[in-house]
Amino acid sequence: MPRRFVTVGLAALLAGTGALATAGPATASANTAPDVPGNLSVADLTCAAGLAVSTTTPYFRATVSDPDAQPAAMEQVTATFAWWPVEQPTQRTEWTSSAKAAPGQFRYDVPAGSLVDGGTYAFAVRATDSADAASAWSAECRFTVDTTQPAQPTVSSPDYPADLGWYGGPGIPGQFTFAANGDTDTDKFRYDLSGGPTSYVAPDQPGGSATVTITPDDDGPRVLSVRAVDRAGNVSPATTYTFRVRVTSPMITDGNPTAGYGQPRALTFAPGMDDVAEYTYRLNDGPEQIVGAAVDGTATVTVTPTRPGYNDVYVRSRTAGDLPSGEAHHRFYLATKPTVSSVEYPIGKLGAVAGTPGTFVFGPGMAGVTEYVYSFDGRPAQTVAAGTDGSASVTYTPTTATIHRVAVYTRTGDGVVSETLSGTFLVGRAT
Structure with missing residues (x-):
């Protein structure tokens, strides 16, 4: 009797029924070709x-x-x-x-x-x-x-010619033209002014040119660097175009250069360019203010500084034709340190012997002083009120024959603190 081969279904065997169900042969998973890269x-x-x-x-x-x-x-x-x-x-x-x-x-x-x-x-x-x-x-x-460099471009400007003349001014824009001179491989021009941010511009046609507006932000000689770049990224040698930006900032004259803290100063602005109509100025970080120019182009303003130490005035002008100037800067110093004097122990000199009481007179270095904060030889600070004349006196008795130190600063009724004066005095030794 011939043998019969029966294919047992895998699911039936796993189900544990014992039944031999007729099923098709088990098949392997079909392989699929990779995707097109x-x-x-x-x-x-x-x-x-x-x-x-x-x-x-x-x-x-x-x-x-x-x-x-x-x-x-x-x-x-x-x-x-x-x-x-x-x-x-x-x-x-x-x-x-x-x-x-x-x-x-x-x-x-x-x-x-x-x-x-x-x-x-x-x-x-x-x-x-x-x-x-x-x-x-x-x-x-x-x-x-493409490994060949494009041709070096040429640069020209009617507003800022590359000669020995001085033109325009800070804030005054100018037109600059870059030319590929027929090199159709040039895809764009890369340029920067005196090492500033890099910019790109495309020529108007293959082998053509591009005109850009550049506004110098400072006076003096400026260098414009321009390179041609082709579509492969090859870069030409740089063309350096040097032009000179004239000084247009106003001049500032201080009418009261010895004025102290809280005292007004008259400042006169004189034009650095023709047809000036107004000035914009500020003291330190204060708000900007505008003042019109007189017929001769000048203007006078009054500022009252209330900041100890260095103070700064900034000013720029604008013409009737709306052209800006460069910015001028004037700095002055307001000394606010108090003074210290003593008959018994003069500052910086040899004084009385140790154990001698000394009187120290504090004098104001600015107006409005209401009190002094002082310390001898690094001891805890003490405060003394200023008199009607702004001065104050304190006593101190040094006990050792050596160098001693005094430090003192002032405070106004508005809470303005002066600079600190630090001085030394030498105490003598008893014989």
Whole structure:
């Protein structure tokens, strides 16, 4: 009697029913070929029409994925890169990578000596999995090798000529023209003024020119640096264009240079350019104020500084035609340190012997002083009220024959604190 072969269903056996159910044979999972590679690039430049690279040894990149790849079971794939000269497609070179898990990015470095300047090439990529199932070839990526610098541009300006003259002024814009002089390889111009921020502008046509507006922010010689850049990123030598920006800032005359703290100062502004109509000024970090100019272009204002130490006045002018000037700066110093005197122990000199009581007279260094804060030899600070004349007297008896120190500052009724005066005096030794 012939034998009969029965295929037992796997689900029936696992169910433990003991029944032998007739079923079709178990089948393995179907393999799917990898996806067509994507994200092609040359030297990290995304493939696009008119792509150019500035090296004869670029690298190609492509991303490969596989539908069979899962987190629990990664799929191993390889990438085959094929490249050729566009005009000689039969001179095709292929290279296959080692296998690695999908999805992943693959790279191929073109060997030195394979590409030449001016040549146009194409490459494509396909992927193969561990079961030798291969994807279709990707769309080809074309690029041109360009390692030649573009021509050096020329620069001109009707507003700021590059001669020995002085023109314009800070804040006054000027037109500058960059010319490629017929070099159609120039894609854009790169420029900066005296090392400032870099900007780019494209020519109006291949081999043409571009005109930009530049506003110098300071007077004196300024250097404009301009380079041509081609579509492959090659940069020309720099053209340096030096022009001179004239000084237009006002002049400031202090009518009361010895004025102290809280005392008014008359400041006169004189124009540094023609047709000045007004001045904008401020004291320290205070609000800006505007004053009109007289017929002769000058203006006089009064400021009353209330900040001990250094004070600053800033001013700039504007013409009737709305042209700005540079900014002028005037600094003055308000000394607010008090004075200290003593008959028994003069400051900076040898005084009485140790144990002799001394009287120290404090004098104000600014108006409005209501009290003095003082200390001898680093002891805790003490406070004494100022008299009607602004002065105060204290006593101190040094007990050792050595150098002693006194420090004192003042405070006004408004809480303004002066600078601190620090002085020394020498105490004599009893014989």
